[in-house]
Structures are given as structure tokens and as C-alpha cells.
Amino acid sequence: MPLKILQTPYYSLCQGDLAPGCKSCVKGEKLVLFMTGLCPASCFFCPLSPEKKMKDVACANERELSGTTEEQIAQMIEEAKASRATGAGVTGGDPLARLDRTCEFIKALKKEFGKGFHIHLYTPLILVNETTMRRLHEAGLDEIRFHPSLLSEKFWPRMKLALAYPWTIGMEIPVLPDKVDETKRLIDYAVAEKIITFLNLNELEISELTIDTFHKKGYEIVRRDSYAIKGSREAARKLMLHAQRHKLPVHFCTTKLKDRVQMGNRVIRRAENEKQPFDIVDSEGLLTRGAVYLSYPPKFSYKKTLKAIASEERLAEEIRLREILMWLREQGMPADAGLVDMHRLRLVLGAEALNGIARPLKQRFPEATCAIITEWPTSDAFIVEMDEIQ
Structure with missing residues (x-):
């Protein structure tokens, strides 16, 4: 049956099934595990705040983790329980920039909550190699989401290293309104190499540290009360139609989903508990x-x-x-x-x-x-x- 672009109840667009990690995320059930603000990539659109960007800080949801590794793990588990999390999304920066910490935290979550506690992780490709993939798999990671650069194809083949393990593999990238053709080439490559089973597209959003760069590139917000960039949604539709040729499931995640649905549901769950x-x-x-x-x-x-x-x-x-x-x-x-x-x-x-x-x-x-x-x-x-x- 051909894929169709559908409006979801979460203010997003989708064709095909949501990735396993997304199904929990939209319900507010995922712990947001920020492993470090350090990252070897230099993405001009990185939305991190000045307090986190290139800072070696770790957070579980809004809680900054401090002390020894054991103390940080205890704080993380406490926050997971407080928010009644059923899984975790591991992000950064690049979690692979602090691989030991990332693996220890994944192991600790699996030990505390069991194998059913679904964990997905985001990473660019610079630190992806056989060792990092093996260690993430051994730690218990369920789903990996690659963030390839559109400016260079140099590291794209590294995604194939993940095929050695029986986890879910996808890509998650922002939709740059002026990079539709480059994004299509990336999609074609990932599908031709049979690497990914899903694609997540994120609505491009402005942040405190990207204002000047976005202005120079001609990016404008859709409204004064929004962080979303004009043209990102329209470009996402073009990419989704392109992905239909490959029968590739795609989810276009909007800024409204992140703020109103993901964050909102997570807050409600925590309020019920706290x-x-x-x-x-x-x-x-x-x-x-x-x-x-x-x-x-x-x-x-x-x-x-x-x-x-x-x-x-x-x-x-x-x-x-x-x-x-x-x-x-x-x-x-x-x-x-x-x-x-x-x-x-x-x-x-x-x-x-x-x-x-x-x-x-x-x-x-x-x-x-x-x-x-x-x-x-x-x-x-x-x-x-x-x-x-x-």
C-alpha cells in the first residue's frame, strides 16, 4: 500500500509508522538524557543554549547531574522515576564524545528498569567507528539515529557500521529550506545502501546562538511568536514525497510538537507523580x-x-x-x-x-x-x- 502524508494528532506530519522511540516520546514517556554539550561537528544550526553548547555538562530532563559517576547515575534514575519514564532519548552535543559516560548511563538504566526500557541515541558521524558501535550495542542501546552532514559525503559510509547489530537504525536531520536537493541525495544513499528503516525530519528552529547566522543566510521565522523557520515545512513535504519513491517511513517533527506535546505530556506525567x-x-x-x-x-x-x-x-x-x-x-x-x-x-x-x-x-x-x-x-x-x- 502506497505511503501517504498524514497530519498526526501531535501537530506533525507522518507517512508510515512512527519509529519506536517516537511513539513513546510524543506521549511524554521518554527521559531526555543530555550526555554532554561537547561535539566534534560544527553544525551552524545547532540549537543548544550557551549554557550547554561545548560545555561538558550532563542533564536528565531539566536536572543537571553532578558529583561522581555513581552520584550522577543515582540522580538520573531518580529523575526517571519522578517523570515516570518508560524509556530515554540520549542526546547532546554528541554522546559519543563522552562514550564511557554514555555507555555507563545506558547500562544503569537497563539494570534499573529492565530490557523493556527503550533507549534511542542521536549522533553525528565523526566519532562513529566499529568500537563505538560495538560498545553502544553491548551497553543495551535499542535504536540509533544518525545525523549526517549535508555539506560532505565523507562520513556517510560510516552509517553502514551499525548494520552489524540488531537494533533499529534511522536518520534524524533538520529540514534546511535551501538544501532540499542535498537532502534528497542523502536519502537516496541511505536507502540504496539499505541502512535505515525510518527518517525523522525536524522543523528548523532558531535559537539564541544561531540568530546572526540564520539572518545572514536569509532564514526568517514564520511568526514573531514562533521559533520555526519559514520554508522548513514546505521543504519537508517535498522530501516526504521524494521518500515515498523508496517506501520510506518519515516523520516531520514540528517545533509545536516538541513544545506543546512532548514537553507538555512529560510535564503532566511528572506533575501527577510529584x-x-x-x-x-x-x-x-x-x-x-x-x-x-x-x-x-x-x-x-x-x-x-x-x-x-x-x-x-x-x-x-x-x-x-x-x-x-x-x-x-x-x-x-x-x-x-x-x-x-x-x-x-x-x-x-x-x-x-x-x-x-x-x-x-x-x-x-x-x-x-x-x-x-x-x-x-x-x-x-x-x-x-x-x-x-x-
Whole structure:
């Protein structure tokens, strides 16, 4: 039966079946495992932020992993459980630039969650060789997605090294509006060599570090409220029609899918798992709650400030927050109606409860900042709205 381009419920286009990794991803079930910002490629369209690009940092979803390898693995597993992940997408940078770390993390996830925990990985071709492919397979990788360069065919044959192993092989590339012919040649090569079983096309998006380069190339955003680049969707349709000649399944993943579906569903899953009895959870998974801050209320560079606090200061702040918590309980607050959030050095409780007791609390503790906040249920607890109680 011939393939047809269909609109999915996820704001994307698809012909044929989604890749196994994508089926979990659109449901928000995948842990986003960022292995490193280091990468030997120099893709002008790389969407990484300044905090990650060419920085050797590792993250599980929004949580930066720190400490020893064992501590990082424990944090990763904790985040996977918190988000109720059924699999992981391993990305970067290039995960192969930190091959030991990547393999250790894959092994740890398989050991903790079992063989059914589906793991896919993205990589350009520069570090692909017999050793890296063998080690990834031995670690337990289920699906590999290659990101070949359109500017040079030099490394394309390296994709064939993956054929030695019984995993799913595909390509995932951004759709450059002015590189349709070059992309067609890449598709023709990968199909002729019988390397891939699927192709993922990503809508080209602008980022903080690509603004100047995109401007010089004449790339423009589709709307002022969008990161998507004009012409990328139209070019994707041309490529999908071309791929139909090869009966190749293709998924065109839009910026809207990533932001609204993938991220949205992941946030909702995490909210269901992480919400406290006193939290108000909306349809998007955002939490509304009361918060009491002392020395470190949210301000500019809030994350950097929290990260830089010395252990002695952190302990002193915890003691003062627990003093407020004890006082609240003396006023009749139930034991499960509030807690000290040590990650963000604050006390959290129900919004209605804080509204009712904020005035006497501030009289007793004049240095306290009381606020009603709406935030993501993610490890970084990104605050969407904050209303201070005067």
C-alpha cells in the first residue's frame, strides 16, 4: 500500500509508522538524557543554549547531574522515576564524545528498569567507528539515529557500521529550506545502501546562538511568536514525497510538537507523580502553591545563585526554614500541609493556607517573603508567575 502524508494528532506530519522511540516520546514517556554539550561537528544550526553548547555538562530532563559517576547515575534514575519514564532519548552535543559516560548511563538504566526500557541515541558521524558501535550495542542501546552532514559525503559510509547489530537504525536531520536537493541525495544513499528503516525530519528552529547566522543566510521565522523557520515545512513535504519513491517511513517533527506535546505530556506525567497534597494542578501540569523565602527569593540569575551557596549557608537557611515550619504547625497547620524544599531553599504549602496566615507569619518573621507561585513540576521548578503577598 502506497505511503501517504498524514497530519498526526501531535501537530506533525507522518507517512508510515512512527519509529519506536517516537511513539513513546510524543506521549511524554521518554527521559531526555543530555550526555554532554561537547561535539566534534560544527553544525551552524545547532540549537543548544550557551549554557550547554561545548560545555561538558550532563542533564536528565531539566536536572543537571553532578558529583561522581555513581552520584550522577543515582540522580538520573531518580529523575526517571519522578517523570515516570518508560524509556530515554540520549542526546547532546554528541554522546559519543563522552562514550564511557554514555555507555555507563545506558547500562544503569537497563539494570534499573529492565530490557523493556527503550533507549534511542542521536549522533553525528565523526566519532562513529566499529568500537563505538560495538560498545553502544553491548551497553543495551535499542535504536540509533544518525545525523549526517549535508555539506560532505565523507562520513556517510560510516552509517553502514551499525548494520552489524540488531537494533533499529534511522536518520534524524533538520529540514534546511535551501538544501532540499542535498537532502534528497542523502536519502537516496541511505536507502540504496539499505541502512535505515525510518527518517525523522525536524522543523528548523532558531535559537539564541544561531540568530546572526540564520539572518545572514536569509532564514526568517514564520511568526514573531514562533521559533520555526519559514520554508522548513514546505521543504519537508517535498522530501516526504521524494521518500515515498523508496517506501520510506518519515516523520516531520514540528517545533509545536516538541513544545506543546512532548514537553507538555512529560510535564503532566511528572506533575501527577510529584504534586503535594496541597498543590493545585492545572490541565497543563503547572503547580500553584504558596512559598515562603528567606535569604534567597527568586531574582535574576536565581539558579546560579542557588548553585553557588556554600554548604554552611545552606544548612543555616534550612534551620531557619524549619523554624518557620514548626511555628506554622504550632498555629494548627497539619503535618502534611507544608514542607521545606531544600533544592530551592524555601518553604512550600497550600496557596490558600499561606494567604490566610501570611500577615502574622511576616510579623513573626519580618525577613520572610511570602508569595503565591505557579511553576513547572520539573526539577528546576521554573516559575511562570509569582505574586508576592504584601
